[in-house]
Amino acid sequence: MGSTTNSNMIVALDIGTSKVVCLVAEVTLDGAIEVVGIGSHPSRGLKRGVVVNIESTVSSIQRAVEEAELMAGCKIHSVTVGIAGSHISSLNSHGIVAVREREVTDYDLERVIDAARAVAIPADQKILHILPQEYVIDNQDSIKEPLGMSGVRLEAKVHLVTGAINAVQNIEKCIRRCGLDVDDVVLEQLASSYAVLTDDEKELGVCMVDIGGGTTDIAVFTGGSIRHTAVIPIAGDQVTNDIAMALRTPTQHAEEIKIKYACALGQLASADETIKVPSVGDRPPRDLSRAALAEVVEPRYDELFTLIQAELRRSGFDDLVAAGIVLTGGTSSMEGAVELAEEIFHMPVRLSRPHGLRGMDDILESPIFATGVGLLQYAGQNQERSFESARPAQQDAPEPILEPVPQISLLERMKSWFQGNF
DSSP states (O other), X not given: OOOBSSTTEEEEEXXXXXXXXXXXXXXXXXXXXXXXXEEEEEOOSEETTEESOHHHHHHHHHHHHHHHHHHHTSOBOEEEEEEOSTTOEEEEEEEEEEOTTSBOOHHHHHHHHHHHHOOOOOTXXXXXXXXXXXXXXXXXXXXXXXXXXXXXXXXXXXXXXXXXXXXXXXXXXXXXXXXXXXXXXXXXXXXXHHHXXXXXXXXXXXXXEEEOSSOEEEEEEETTEEEEEEEESOSHXXXXXXXXXXXXXXXXXXXXXXXXXXXXXXXXSOSSOEEXXXXXXXXXXXXXXXXXXXXXXXXXXXXXXXXXXXXXXXXXXXXXXXXXXXXXXXGGGSBTHHHHHHHHHXXXXXXXXXXSOBSOHHHHTSGGGHHHHHHHXXXXXXXXXXXXXXXXXXXXXXXXXXXXXXXXXXXXXXXXXXXXXX
């Protein structure tokens, strides 16, 4: 991937509605990913995950990248970037091909994936991901690795993720305006799943909910594969706006109040505990009980979780997520969010923090960094696969053992021929 001057470096760029995070990591010799630089800056120029002001977005990206470069002590050349927004859509598809040599090869896998992607999508959309779920060989289903298996017919079931072409181009344009190349554009909830979900949860069935600033991203896994993705345009910014409107306080103060004092479940907030609420203009600040603040916040979280539940039911996987709900993202870490979610979903709910990286654990353990950490892990896996495919096939294969052929002179061969024919 070669994202910095060192080919073992990878860089993740999470361009969110509320913040831009840049993470620089080094892939060690044992395959581990070690973070060596972090840059974070408030995001300006995005609304609900989509670029609405290029200049402001470029400025935010530059600040975050410069901060990460300074900490890592290297120059960043290219990044793996996340994408979200209500323009994202997904569908499940499948393709069928005949196996050419009665044994599945890489060529057969390419053909069956091409067949699966041959679906009609709107002209303004492009395919972002083709995620294989399982393969079927001659009615034998649930095959994860079909390469080398014998059969006549190969079928692939895949999950296709599409996004608006202009939304992708605008993100790439902002990054290139910063003098950087784009290695890959990754769906944000797919990236987050790398950082917060366990293999057991994916196998058993789980719904991951990444609640950010502008959007809430949903990904459903069953049988170890992704089955459904969706985006809900309600998230942390709407909670901040509700606080600002209800308490008549400026938005920046409403954000601070939300982070420090808000509670998503009213019964957990104490009526005796009071907070200072700054007023608009020159008016003096007012006292407000924390319970009154919870009465403003809880309805919005209730609405959000109800919409997530409706989306889960619409997908048809609501009875298949035995591992329950996994919450992540900055807005999910509010006190009472897990308890309220359990009341609404009637299934296990846990708050997950990113895992799987070395270095700066004390900083990166926050759910805020779930997408950034996941982007690093996604990029690391792609780098490992590209190295393996670039390696010559003969390198690891043992040299064939050949019996030495005895050298026979021309005179001896003529003599043996005469003996055999006369």
